[in-house]
Amino acid sequence: MRAEGLRPDVFVHPQGLCDSTDVGAGTRVWAFAHVLEGARIGAGCNVCDGAYVEGGAVLGDRVTVKNQVMVFAGVTVADDVFLGPGVTFTNDFTPRAHVRKGPDDLDPTRVEQGATLGARVTVVCGVTIGANAFVGAGAVVTRDVAPHAFVVGNPGRQIGWACRCGRRLDADLRCSCGRAYALGADGLHEDVELACT
Template sequence: MRAQGLLPDVFVHPQGLCESTDVGAGTRVWAFAHVLEGARVGTDCNVCDGAYVEGGAVLGDRVTVKNQVMVFAGVTVADDVFLGPGVTFTNDFTPRAHVRKGPGELDPTWVEEGATLGARVTVVCGVTIGANAFVGAGAVVTRDVSPHGFVVGNPARQIGWACRCGRRLDDSLVCSCGRAYTLDADGLHESVVVPCT
Protein backbone atom coordinates (compact mmCIF):
# COMPACT_ATOMS: atom_id res chain seq x y z
CA MET A 1 0.00 0.00 0.00
CA ARG A 2 1.23 3.47 -0.92
CA ALA A 3 0.47 6.59 1.08
CA GLN A 4 -1.59 9.05 -0.92
CA GLY A 5 0.71 11.83 -2.14
CA LEU A 6 3.85 9.68 -2.29
CA LEU A 7 6.17 10.64 -5.15
CA PRO A 8 5.39 8.60 -8.28
CA ASP A 9 8.98 7.32 -8.65
CA VAL A 10 8.99 5.72 -5.18
CA PHE A 11 8.52 1.98 -5.68
CA VAL A 12 6.33 0.17 -3.15
CA HIS A 13 5.93 -3.58 -3.66
CA PRO A 14 2.27 -4.68 -3.75
CA GLN A 15 2.88 -6.45 -0.42
CA GLY A 16 4.83 -3.56 1.11
CA LEU A 17 3.33 -0.81 3.25
CA CYS A 18 4.52 2.80 3.02
CA GLU A 19 2.38 5.17 5.10
CA SER A 20 4.89 8.05 5.03
CA THR A 21 4.89 10.63 2.24
CA ASP A 22 8.33 11.90 3.32
CA VAL A 23 10.17 9.43 1.09
CA GLY A 24 12.74 10.51 -1.49
CA ALA A 25 12.73 9.84 -5.20
CA GLY A 26 14.02 6.48 -6.35
CA THR A 27 13.51 4.74 -3.00
CA ARG A 28 12.27 1.16 -3.07
CA VAL A 29 10.10 -0.45 -0.36
CA TRP A 30 9.90 -4.21 -0.79
CA ALA A 31 7.45 -6.94 0.27
CA PHE A 32 6.37 -7.00 3.93
CA ALA A 33 8.43 -3.89 4.70
CA HIS A 34 6.58 -1.23 6.70
CA VAL A 35 7.46 2.47 6.67
CA LEU A 36 5.20 4.27 9.16
CA GLU A 37 3.74 7.73 8.85
CA GLY A 38 6.20 10.24 10.30
CA ALA A 39 9.29 8.33 9.15
CA ARG A 40 11.67 10.28 6.90
CA VAL A 41 13.42 8.29 4.18
CA GLY A 42 15.87 9.88 1.73
CA THR A 43 16.41 9.37 -1.97
CA ASP A 44 17.54 6.11 -3.60
CA CYS A 45 17.15 4.02 -0.43
CA ASN A 46 16.49 0.29 -0.55
CA VAL A 47 14.15 -0.94 2.22
CA CYS A 48 14.18 -4.72 1.91
CA ASP A 49 11.65 -7.42 2.81
CA GLY A 50 10.35 -7.38 6.36
CA ALA A 51 12.11 -4.17 7.42
CA TYR A 52 10.35 -1.78 9.81
CA VAL A 53 10.93 2.00 9.88
CA GLU A 54 8.96 3.67 12.67
CA GLY A 55 7.56 7.19 12.66
CA GLY A 56 10.23 9.52 14.02
CA ALA A 57 13.08 7.52 12.47
CA VAL A 58 15.24 9.27 9.85
CA LEU A 59 17.13 7.61 6.99
CA GLY A 60 19.46 9.67 4.78
CA ASP A 61 20.06 9.20 1.06
CA ARG A 62 21.25 5.92 -0.49
CA VAL A 63 20.76 3.92 2.72
CA THR A 64 20.54 0.14 2.36
CA VAL A 65 18.13 -1.39 4.88
CA LYS A 66 18.38 -5.16 4.48
CA ASN A 67 15.75 -7.74 5.46
CA GLN A 68 14.27 -7.69 8.98
CA VAL A 69 15.99 -4.45 10.08
CA MET A 70 14.17 -2.58 12.87
CA VAL A 71 14.64 1.22 12.93
CA PHE A 72 12.70 2.89 15.74
CA ALA A 73 11.81 6.50 16.58
CA GLY A 74 14.81 8.53 17.68
CA VAL A 75 17.25 6.78 15.35
CA THR A 76 18.94 8.96 12.72
CA VAL A 77 20.90 7.27 9.93
CA ALA A 78 23.04 9.45 7.65
CA ASP A 79 23.72 9.05 3.92
CA ASP A 80 25.32 5.94 2.39
CA VAL A 81 24.89 3.71 5.47
CA PHE A 82 24.56 -0.07 5.11
CA LEU A 83 22.30 -1.81 7.65
CA GLY A 84 22.79 -5.56 7.32
CA PRO A 85 20.10 -8.22 7.71
CA GLY A 86 18.43 -8.23 11.11
CA VAL A 87 20.06 -5.07 12.51
CA THR A 88 18.02 -3.87 15.49
CA PHE A 89 18.06 -0.45 17.13
CA THR A 90 16.62 0.32 20.57
CA ASN A 91 15.36 3.69 21.78
CA ASP A 92 14.62 3.36 25.50
CA PHE A 93 17.04 2.47 28.32
CA THR A 94 14.23 1.78 30.80
CA PRO A 95 11.31 0.27 28.88
CA ARG A 96 8.20 -0.81 30.73
CA ALA A 97 5.02 -1.99 29.03
CA HIS A 98 2.86 0.12 31.35
CA VAL A 99 4.92 3.34 30.91
CA ARG A 100 4.18 5.20 27.67
CA LYS A 101 6.91 7.62 26.61
CA GLY A 102 6.70 10.45 24.11
CA PRO A 103 9.31 11.22 21.45
CA GLY A 104 11.19 13.64 23.75
CA GLU A 105 11.66 10.89 26.33
CA LEU A 106 13.39 8.43 23.99
CA ASP A 107 17.17 8.02 23.87
CA PRO A 108 18.46 9.12 20.44
CA THR A 109 20.98 7.20 18.37
CA TRP A 110 23.04 8.44 15.39
CA VAL A 111 24.72 6.48 12.62
CA GLU A 112 27.04 8.75 10.66
CA GLU A 113 27.74 8.79 6.93
CA GLY A 114 29.17 5.70 5.26
CA ALA A 115 29.02 3.38 8.28
CA THR A 116 28.35 -0.35 7.93
CA LEU A 117 26.46 -2.46 10.46
CA GLY A 118 26.76 -6.17 9.76
CA ALA A 119 24.08 -8.84 10.06
CA ARG A 120 22.26 -9.13 13.41
CA VAL A 121 23.98 -6.12 15.01
CA THR A 122 22.10 -4.73 18.02
CA VAL A 123 22.52 -1.05 18.84
CA VAL A 124 21.70 -0.01 22.40
CA CYS A 125 20.25 3.50 22.32
CA GLY A 126 22.07 6.71 23.07
CA VAL A 127 25.21 6.04 21.04
CA THR A 128 26.85 7.52 17.97
CA ILE A 129 28.41 5.25 15.36
CA GLY A 130 31.01 7.34 13.56
CA ALA A 131 31.42 7.95 9.86
CA ASN A 132 32.84 5.00 7.90
CA ALA A 133 32.85 2.80 11.01
CA PHE A 134 32.43 -0.95 10.49
CA VAL A 135 30.44 -2.96 13.04
CA GLY A 136 30.98 -6.71 12.59
CA ALA A 137 28.12 -9.19 12.37
CA GLY A 138 26.42 -10.03 15.66
CA ALA A 139 28.03 -7.20 17.64
CA VAL A 140 26.15 -5.46 20.46
CA VAL A 141 26.97 -1.75 20.41
CA THR A 142 26.72 -0.27 23.92
CA ARG A 143 28.94 2.82 23.53
CA ASP A 144 30.08 5.24 20.83
CA VAL A 145 32.10 3.90 17.91
CA SER A 146 34.88 6.11 16.53
CA PRO A 147 34.83 7.21 12.90
CA HIS A 148 36.52 4.42 10.90
CA GLY A 149 36.46 2.18 14.00
CA PHE A 150 36.27 -1.57 13.30
CA VAL A 151 34.34 -3.16 16.18
CA VAL A 152 33.17 -6.70 16.99
CA GLY A 153 31.75 -8.70 19.88
CA ASN A 154 29.36 -8.39 22.82
CA PRO A 155 29.81 -5.76 24.02
CA ALA A 156 31.36 -4.36 20.86
CA ARG A 157 35.04 -3.45 21.21
CA GLN A 158 37.37 -1.87 18.72
CA ILE A 159 39.92 -4.23 17.19
CA GLY A 160 41.15 -2.03 14.35
CA TRP A 161 40.28 0.54 11.74
CA ALA A 162 38.20 0.46 8.54
CA CYS A 163 38.94 2.18 5.26
CA ARG A 164 36.30 4.28 3.57
CA CYS A 165 35.98 1.43 1.03
CA GLY A 166 34.95 -0.97 3.84
CA ARG A 167 38.08 -3.08 4.10
CA ARG A 168 39.87 -3.50 7.40
CA LEU A 169 43.15 -1.58 7.54
CA ASP A 170 46.40 -3.37 8.30
CA ASP A 171 48.80 -2.21 11.04
CA SER A 172 50.42 0.26 8.65
CA LEU A 173 46.99 1.93 8.14
CA VAL A 174 47.28 1.38 4.40
CA CYS A 175 44.40 -0.23 2.53
CA SER A 176 44.73 -2.53 -0.44
CA CYS A 177 42.53 -0.03 -2.34
CA GLY A 178 45.37 2.52 -2.19
CA ARG A 179 44.13 4.79 0.58
CA ALA A 180 46.47 5.50 3.49
CA TYR A 181 45.65 6.96 6.89
CA THR A 182 47.38 8.59 9.84
CA LEU A 183 46.32 8.32 13.48
CA ASP A 184 46.64 11.09 16.04
CA ALA A 185 44.86 12.27 19.18
CA ASP A 186 41.90 13.45 17.07
CA GLY A 187 41.42 10.06 15.41
CA LEU A 188 42.07 8.54 12.01
CA HIS A 189 42.63 10.81 8.99
CA GLU A 190 42.95 9.95 5.33
CA SER A 191 46.38 11.02 4.13
CA VAL A 192 46.45 9.70 0.55
CA VAL A 193 43.37 9.73 -1.63
CA VAL A 194 43.35 7.11 -4.36
CA PRO A 195 40.11 5.83 -5.92
CA CYS A 196 39.21 2.28 -4.85
CA THR A 197 39.33 -0.38 -7.55
Protein backbone atom coordinates in the same frame (compact mmCIF):
# COMPACT_ATOMS: atom_id res chain seq x y z
CA MET B 1 0.06 0.02 -0.16
CA ARG B 2 1.19 3.56 -0.88
CA ALA B 3 0.37 6.61 1.20
CA GLU B 4 -1.79 9.07 -0.66
CA GLY B 5 0.48 11.84 -1.91
CA LEU B 6 3.63 9.71 -2.09
CA ARG B 7 5.76 10.84 -5.02
CA PRO B 8 5.33 8.62 -8.12
CA ASP B 9 9.06 7.78 -8.43
CA VAL B 10 9.02 5.85 -5.13
CA PHE B 11 8.55 2.12 -5.69
CA VAL B 12 6.37 0.24 -3.19
CA HIS B 13 5.99 -3.51 -3.71
CA PRO B 14 2.34 -4.64 -3.78
CA GLN B 15 2.93 -6.43 -0.43
CA GLY B 16 4.85 -3.48 1.08
CA LEU B 17 3.38 -0.69 3.21
CA CYS B 18 4.55 2.91 2.96
CA ASP B 19 2.43 5.19 5.17
CA SER B 20 4.90 8.10 5.01
CA THR B 21 4.90 10.69 2.23
CA ASP B 22 8.34 11.99 3.27
CA VAL B 23 10.27 9.57 1.03
CA GLY B 24 12.89 10.65 -1.52
CA ALA B 25 13.07 9.99 -5.24
CA GLY B 26 14.05 6.51 -6.36
CA THR B 27 13.59 4.84 -2.99
CA ARG B 28 12.29 1.27 -3.05
CA VAL B 29 10.14 -0.37 -0.37
CA TRP B 30 9.95 -4.13 -0.83
CA ALA B 31 7.49 -6.87 0.21
CA PHE B 32 6.39 -6.99 3.84
CA ALA B 33 8.43 -3.88 4.70
CA HIS B 34 6.55 -1.21 6.65
CA VAL B 35 7.44 2.48 6.65
CA LEU B 36 5.22 4.25 9.16
CA GLU B 37 3.76 7.73 8.90
CA GLY B 38 6.23 10.25 10.29
CA ALA B 39 9.32 8.36 9.12
CA ARG B 40 11.66 10.38 6.90
CA ILE B 41 13.55 8.50 4.19
CA GLY B 42 15.94 10.08 1.72
CA ALA B 43 16.45 9.47 -1.99
CA GLY B 44 17.76 6.26 -3.51
CA CYS B 45 17.23 4.08 -0.43
CA ASN B 46 16.51 0.36 -0.55
CA VAL B 47 14.18 -0.90 2.21
CA CYS B 48 14.19 -4.68 1.89
CA ASP B 49 11.68 -7.40 2.79
CA GLY B 50 10.32 -7.36 6.31
CA ALA B 51 12.10 -4.16 7.39
CA TYR B 52 10.32 -1.79 9.79
CA VAL B 53 10.91 1.98 9.90
CA GLU B 54 8.95 3.67 12.68
CA GLY B 55 7.58 7.19 12.64
CA GLY B 56 10.24 9.54 14.01
CA ALA B 57 13.09 7.56 12.44
CA VAL B 58 15.23 9.33 9.84
CA LEU B 59 17.19 7.71 7.00
CA GLY B 60 19.49 9.75 4.74
CA ASP B 61 20.10 9.24 1.04
CA ARG B 62 21.26 5.93 -0.48
CA VAL B 63 20.79 3.93 2.72
CA THR B 64 20.54 0.15 2.36
CA VAL B 65 18.14 -1.40 4.88
CA LYS B 66 18.37 -5.17 4.48
CA ASN B 67 15.72 -7.74 5.43
CA GLN B 68 14.24 -7.71 8.95
CA VAL B 69 15.95 -4.47 10.07
CA MET B 70 14.15 -2.59 12.86
CA VAL B 71 14.63 1.21 12.92
CA PHE B 72 12.69 2.88 15.72
CA ALA B 73 11.80 6.48 16.57
CA GLY B 74 14.81 8.51 17.69
CA VAL B 75 17.23 6.79 15.32
CA THR B 76 18.93 8.95 12.69
CA VAL B 77 20.90 7.27 9.91
CA ALA B 78 23.06 9.46 7.65
CA ASP B 79 23.74 9.04 3.92
CA ASP B 80 25.33 5.92 2.41
CA VAL B 81 24.89 3.69 5.47
CA PHE B 82 24.55 -0.10 5.14
CA LEU B 83 22.27 -1.83 7.68
CA GLY B 84 22.77 -5.59 7.32
CA PRO B 85 20.07 -8.23 7.71
CA GLY B 86 18.38 -8.24 11.10
CA VAL B 87 20.03 -5.08 12.50
CA THR B 88 18.00 -3.87 15.48
CA PHE B 89 18.05 -0.47 17.14
CA THR B 90 16.64 0.24 20.59
CA ASN B 91 15.38 3.63 21.77
CA ASP B 92 14.59 3.32 25.49
CA PHE B 93 16.95 2.37 28.34
CA THR B 94 14.10 1.68 30.75
CA PRO B 95 11.18 0.21 28.80
CA ARG B 96 8.06 -0.83 30.65
CA ALA B 97 4.84 -1.86 28.93
CA HIS B 98 2.74 0.11 31.43
CA VAL B 99 4.82 3.35 31.14
CA ARG B 100 3.91 5.41 28.08
CA LYS B 101 6.70 7.63 26.76
CA GLY B 102 6.70 10.36 24.17
CA PRO B 103 9.40 11.21 21.62
CA ASP B 104 11.25 13.46 24.10
CA ASP B 105 11.62 10.53 26.52
CA LEU B 106 13.47 8.35 24.01
CA ASP B 107 17.26 8.03 23.86
CA PRO B 108 18.49 9.18 20.43
CA THR B 109 20.94 7.17 18.35
CA ARG B 110 22.92 8.35 15.34
CA VAL B 111 24.74 6.44 12.60
CA GLU B 112 27.09 8.70 10.64
CA GLN B 113 27.77 8.72 6.89
CA GLY B 114 29.17 5.62 5.23
CA ALA B 115 29.04 3.33 8.28
CA THR B 116 28.32 -0.40 7.95
CA LEU B 117 26.43 -2.49 10.50
CA GLY B 118 26.72 -6.21 9.77
CA ALA B 119 24.03 -8.86 10.06
CA ARG B 120 22.23 -9.11 13.41
CA VAL B 121 24.00 -6.13 15.01
CA THR B 122 22.10 -4.74 18.00
CA VAL B 123 22.53 -1.05 18.82
CA VAL B 124 21.70 -0.03 22.38
CA CYS B 125 20.20 3.46 22.34
CA GLY B 126 22.00 6.70 23.08
CA VAL B 127 25.14 6.06 21.02
CA THR B 128 26.75 7.54 17.94
CA ILE B 129 28.40 5.29 15.37
CA GLY B 130 31.00 7.34 13.52
CA ALA B 131 31.43 7.87 9.79
CA ASN B 132 32.84 4.90 7.88
CA ALA B 133 32.87 2.71 11.00
CA PHE B 134 32.42 -1.03 10.45
CA VAL B 135 30.49 -3.05 13.04
CA GLY B 136 30.90 -6.79 12.47
CA ALA B 137 28.03 -9.28 12.36
CA GLY B 138 26.37 -10.08 15.68
CA ALA B 139 28.04 -7.27 17.63
CA VAL B 140 26.17 -5.46 20.41
CA VAL B 141 26.98 -1.75 20.38
CA THR B 142 26.73 -0.31 23.90
CA ARG B 143 28.87 2.84 23.56
CA ASP B 144 29.97 5.34 20.93
CA VAL B 145 31.99 4.00 17.99
CA ALA B 146 34.75 6.20 16.56
CA PRO B 147 34.83 7.06 12.85
CA HIS B 148 36.56 4.28 10.87
CA ALA B 149 36.60 1.96 13.92
CA PHE B 150 36.31 -1.78 13.25
CA VAL B 151 34.14 -3.21 16.05
CA VAL B 152 33.15 -6.79 16.93
CA GLY B 153 31.73 -8.77 19.85
CA ASN B 154 29.34 -8.49 22.78
CA PRO B 155 29.79 -5.92 24.09
CA GLY B 156 31.24 -4.36 20.97
CA ARG B 157 34.94 -3.54 21.18
CA GLN B 158 37.28 -1.96 18.67
CA ILE B 159 39.86 -4.36 17.20
CA GLY B 160 41.17 -2.20 14.37
CA TRP B 161 40.31 0.38 11.75
CA ALA B 162 38.24 0.28 8.56
CA CYS B 163 38.90 1.98 5.24
CA ARG B 164 36.27 4.06 3.49
CA CYS B 165 35.95 1.14 1.03
CA GLY B 166 34.96 -1.21 3.90
CA ARG B 167 38.12 -3.31 4.19
CA ARG B 168 40.05 -3.61 7.43
CA LEU B 169 43.28 -1.58 7.52
CA ASP B 170 46.60 -3.30 8.13
CA ALA B 171 48.95 -2.44 11.02
CA ASP B 172 50.41 0.46 8.98
CA LEU B 173 46.90 1.89 8.47
CA ARG B 174 46.98 1.06 4.78
CA CYS B 175 44.29 -0.60 2.71
CA SER B 176 44.63 -2.99 -0.21
CA CYS B 177 42.51 -0.51 -2.22
CA GLY B 178 45.44 1.95 -2.12
CA ARG B 179 44.24 4.34 0.57
CA ALA B 180 46.43 5.16 3.55
CA TYR B 181 45.47 6.75 6.86
CA ALA B 182 47.15 8.57 9.74
CA LEU B 183 46.04 8.53 13.36
CA GLY B 184 45.98 11.91 15.05
CA ALA B 185 44.72 13.30 18.33
CA ASP B 186 41.30 13.82 16.77
CA GLY B 187 41.02 10.37 15.17
CA LEU B 188 41.83 8.61 11.92
CA HIS B 189 42.21 10.62 8.70
CA GLU B 190 42.92 9.65 5.13
CA ASP B 191 46.52 10.57 4.26
CA VAL B 192 46.68 11.41 0.55
CA GLU B 193 50.48 11.84 0.61
CA LEU B 194 51.04 8.36 2.08
CA ALA B 195 48.61 6.80 -0.40
CA CYS B 196 50.68 8.17 -3.30
CA THR B 197 53.95 6.62 -2.09
